Amino acid sequence: MEAMEHETSRFVVRDVGVNVRHAGAGERVLFLHGAADVLEWLPFFDLLAPQCELLAPDHPGFGDSDDPPWIHHVADLAMFYLDFLEDMNWPGVHLVGHALGGWLAAEIAIRNATRLRSLTLIAPEGIRLKGVPRGDVFIWSPEERATNLFWDPAHARRMIERPMLEGQSDRILRNRYAATKFLWQPRGFSPDLEKWLHRVKLPVSILWGDSDRVVPGAYARRWLERIPQARLEMIERCGHLPHVERPQECARAVLSLVAAGGASRP
């Protein structure tokens, strides 16, 4: 498949410059990246963009976005994105969040869903399931990390062997700093999120790789318990990055929510 043309824009909200890559037209789909940001335009985006307007921002602190010192935790990030959505004056957005970005999407949705149409949570962080240990991404070596992120070792090999582009290692390090700020303690969750998940009244899809070694699949069922109207799809032969390892399944799930129109407009 041909990679789609995409553009990069910079939006400034509350003095914070946010770098946004985008392509396509139609219903807006906002992709909220995980701890590693989006180093390159993904095939997953190419599957979405022909049927919607796909927007992929770098969160404040990540990639090419600014890093305001007053954003301390994921709840701050969520409030910032509510300002962002309001500033853009978009009437309705479909949120797709992976891992840290899934947690962020849920934090946004429990606070104010008036501008949201649907939620796709891909292996989200954000809650804790006692007795189910998660992978320690902070102690793993880069090789272990790559290996543990995927079901298919070929993906891991590509990640390990991929030549670094100019400036990319600095960018990866910057992302790692930002990810540490948001994920280190409590490790990848907020003690306050789970008790408010019932407030999510939107159409929700939860996607999870059945071989996720970072946030094990057992977490998926807890999310489903807390958001009963959600549709859960366990993806076989897939690790912690379903949108990379199984982009077709993920795109199909997102687009079916987009086609259904999501929540009715107010």
Added chain:
Amino acid sequence: MRARRALAGRRRRREPAVIFVAFHLMPYRPLDLAAAEKHRSTWVVLPNSFYDPVKGADEYESHLSVLADAERLGFDGIGVNEHHQTAYGLMPAPNLIASALIQRTRHIKIAILGRALPLVSNPLYIAEETAMLDNLSRGRIIQGLVRGIGAEYHASGVNPYFSHARFLEAHDLVLKAWTQPGPFAFEGEFFDFRYVNVWPRPYQQPHPPIWIPSQGSAETVAWAAAPERKYPFLVTFSGADLVVRYLTSYREQARKYGYEAAAGQLGWAAPVYVGDSDEQARREAGAAVESLFNNFLRMPWEMLIPPGYMSLASMQNFMRSRKALGSNPHRSADELIDSGTALIGSALSVRHKIAEMRERTGFGIMVPLLQFGTLDDTLTRRNFERFAAEVMPHFRKDQ
């Protein structure tokens, strides 16, 4: 006053006596090194089933008695320090060892090289404990303040991203608690207390001397050297050229602030072993110093330097140099000695190395690590005695 200054001017070449602090990490020497190798690190993830309490209790006793002897041997101070979840050092609570040493000694200084400020949720407990020790010892405490090494952030769960900021704020809180009449309120970003009112107050007024042991980050040097602090800065476990570079950067920083750093502001901590000859010293201490760096200090970069522990700019530079460096290499005794990271040799050789470093840096505090790795009690005691008898006196008087 004028006459004294003139005299000092004439004696420029003469350097003041060096302060010697006998240092010890209290390692768990009975560790099965080969079996421990199978784990990711000797820190945090090495199962504590490797620790045998009966052998461990013996370790505490022998380490303590060796350290307490430093007073009889004429050292100025005894240094203890804090590390967590590791066989590298058995002092997660260094104040307990300091307290035991106070009871076994009469006049020697006890340097706690360092309490790790960012790791605690209430730094006032550190202010209180040190004040207690200072009273118990009638003013013999030196308070080192550190951030802990990277592994500590894995062990404690504290977020390394906020390590620097927490350190600075905790420092301000502790200093204020020692020096300003309580009760008062403290309103910080990380610590917020309605009542700060530390009982007891420190014995030394306004407060025990504060030292900063560090690996030499530019931010830490600039902060420690600031005129309102002038905290002595100890470079730890680095090659000779790095020691020179860091101590020089402190000096230059002081000049930028408009003053000349005193010898007593510049410190150097290094493993030291004194033998009959260079060859014999190498034979006796070579394996032990290799075990310190290759076994007891063994950890991957991810544990040593978690994200945020260094500033992003320092870390980016470090990663670039690391690419040239490769991964953690095995360090041989020869390399450690040749690079000046460890001082191992005859008394004459060790004296030469120290004199050379004084020439290059003008440092005035030396913290010799006289037991390291697997070095046994007999060799350790001999090392303490030889260092005290054959090295220290040469740097004692104004020369």
